[in-house]
Amino acid sequence: MTDQTTQVKRRRVFHIPGYDPIHPRRYRELYRTESAAQAVISGYEIDVQARSSDKTFGWTVNANIDGADVAARVDVLVWSDIVRDSMAQSIPATYWQLVQTAWIYISTGTLRRLMWMRKGPVIAALYPVGMLLLQLFAAVVIGRVIGGAAQGALLWLGALTGTGLIAEVIGWVAWGPKYLLWAGITIALLRWFKKKDNKLFAYYLMHDYAFSARSYGAIPPALEGRMKEFGDTIAEAFSGNVDEVLVVGHSSGAHLAVSVLADLIREGRVPADGPKLAFLSLGQVVPMVSFLPRARRLRTDLAFLSTQNLLTWVDVTAPGDGCCFALCDPVGVTGVSPPGKHWPLVISAAFTQSLTPARWKALRWRFFRLHFQYLCAFDQPKDYDYFQITAGPVTLQDRYADRPPSKSRIDVAASKYTSVMPL
Known part of the structure; x- marks a missing residue:
């Protein structure tokens, strides 16, 4: 006291x-x-x-x-x-935001210099990139597998009819359901992932890092x-x-x-x-x-x-x-x-x-x-x-009048950019 x-x-x-x-x-x-x-x-x-x-x-x-x-x-x-306004992005816009933000941090050399100090926050920054790409990969692969399975089923039905004109038509028609299912399931899964972002935080963190990065600081x-x-x-x-x-x-x-x-x-x-x-x-x-x-x-x-x-x-x-x-x-x-x-x-x-x-x-x-x-x-x-x-x-x-600073503190200059505004 x-x-x-x-x-x-x-x-x-x-x-x-x-x-x-x-x-x-x-x-x-x-x-x-x-x-x-x-x-x-x-x-x-x-x-x-x-x-x-x-x-x-x-x-x-x-x-x-x-x-x-x-x-x-x-x-x-x-x-x-x-914050909410900045997060009101469509799924394609968020992926474009991912590309822009990653480019800004990598092309300016900022990401590499941040890693000199602490790996944890850099990993946290890379997490939404990796998670969003994983979601896209999973959605595309699952959509392709199901679409391919649907095409295979139609081709099998065509084979049962013989080798005539009907089988050939079914073979051609089977390509349509394949790509429609592929696209539909990919989109549905990406929307599902976004709805679950209250547990995954991929979209949230992507918007967070993009908020400052888009104006380069x-x-x-x-x-x-x-x-x-x-x-x-x-x-x-x-x-x-x-x-x-x-x-x-x-x-x-x-x-x-x-x-x-x-x-x-x-x-x-x-x-x-x-x-x-x-x-x-x-x-x-x-x-x-x-x-x-x-x-x-x-x-x-x-x-x-x-x-x-x-x-x-x-x-x-x-x-x-x-x-x-x-x-x-x-x-x-x-x-x-x-x-x-x-x-x-x-x-x-x-x-x-x-x-x-x-x-x-x-x-x-x-x-x-x-x-x-x-x-x-x-x-x-x-x-x-x-x-x-x-x-x-x-x-x-x-x-904290008599409190010494932490012995483990890091105070060595690491930023590439040190310019300031004129006085």
């Missing part, structure tokens, strides 16, 4: 989710259920209530942690509609506008009666948060004598975007934010999360570390230590669930507790 002058009694939390087509209410329900579980494990009290707003979606939290009462308001950047205009509006909402929080303004960026939401915060500081909208500003990036995949040739805005914002004294930036990942660039300093690996860089503090959530062996065994192969573990309860937590960070009495700055 910090002394009374730095203790948090009121906090504003701004959550920026990753590429997710589901309405943010899922994050409220996740917070409600997982905070209750963590409260039982860690011995504190926490209560979550829904909150409605015309501008954002969120909830309120009242907690008693370490004997201190804390009130927090959580607002979520809503861009699930933009530049932020799409529709999302840029949404980020500006959310930035305005964050700026308003500094004039309120709060002790800390905490911005949380999860997954691809981490690089969106970098740009939102960089804009706020550059525009002078973060008062030096106001509430503490903190940035918590979780399970980030920043290199997937910052390594692309046109991601100059993001690279500029990374370099800028890494030197700022107006905020505390803690980056939390875990080697057990195969969907993130675990312990990779997003500024360092992008190759834009400027003089005076002191952010982010790169630490590990250490899933294998903060989860009991039984719990880790149950989650180990559930890759997408593990990618959300940062927002969930740990049954034997170490120094990372999402709910104490968002609803506890200690600022992010004080909580």
Whole structure:
């Protein structure tokens, strides 16, 4: 516990989710259920209530942690509609998207450089390519086998009639059903695979990687506008009666948060004598975007934010999360570390230590669930507790003031593209 002058009694939390087509209410329900579980494990009290707003979606939290009462308001950047629109692709369009995205990452050399750091997220990126190609192969082969079987049956019937004109006609006619069945079954199977994507995630991940790749790393205009509006909402929080303004960026939401915060500081909208500003990036995949040739805005914002004294930036990942660039300093690996860089503090959530062996065994192969573990309860937590960070009495700055960075962090420049925007 910090002394009374730095203790948090009121906090504003701004959550920026990753590429997710589901309405943010899922994050409220996740917070409600997982905070209750963590409260039982860690011995504190926490209560979550829904909150409605015309501008954002969120909830309120009242907690008693370490004997201190804390009130927090959580607002979520809503861009699930933009995600859904980007996913509204036909099956042929998705396969064309696969070709385009693979070409962008391979032709620019980005894929090879990403593999220098962590194989896990690269494998995750290749998964939808392999799965979609496997689905196409399976559909074509099964369609051909059934179509060929139908042709064979008709030819057999023709043979029973003898060797006359009827048999010859049937032989020619048999080609039609073969190709009609082949095409029909292939299409039907591809549609079936797409309907099962809530379990396979091939289409979802393909659209995810294509979303940033199609603009070679530049932020799409529709999302840029949404980020500006959310930035305005964050700026308003500094004039309120709060002790800390905490911005949380999860997954691809981490690089969106970098740009939102960089804009706020550059525009002078973060008062030096106001509430503490903190940035918590979780399970980030920043290199997937910052390594692309046109991601100059993001690279500029990374370099800028890494030197700022107006905020505390803690980056939390875990080697057990195969969907993130675990312990990779997003500024360092992008190759834009400027003089005076002191952010982010790169630490590990250490899933294998903060989860009991039984719990880790149950989650180990559930890759997408593990990618959300940062927002969930740990049954034997170490120094990372999402709910104490968002609803506890200690600022992010004080909580990790004496925490050294992970010894396993990777901060060697790996990106081919390091250009930034002119100052």
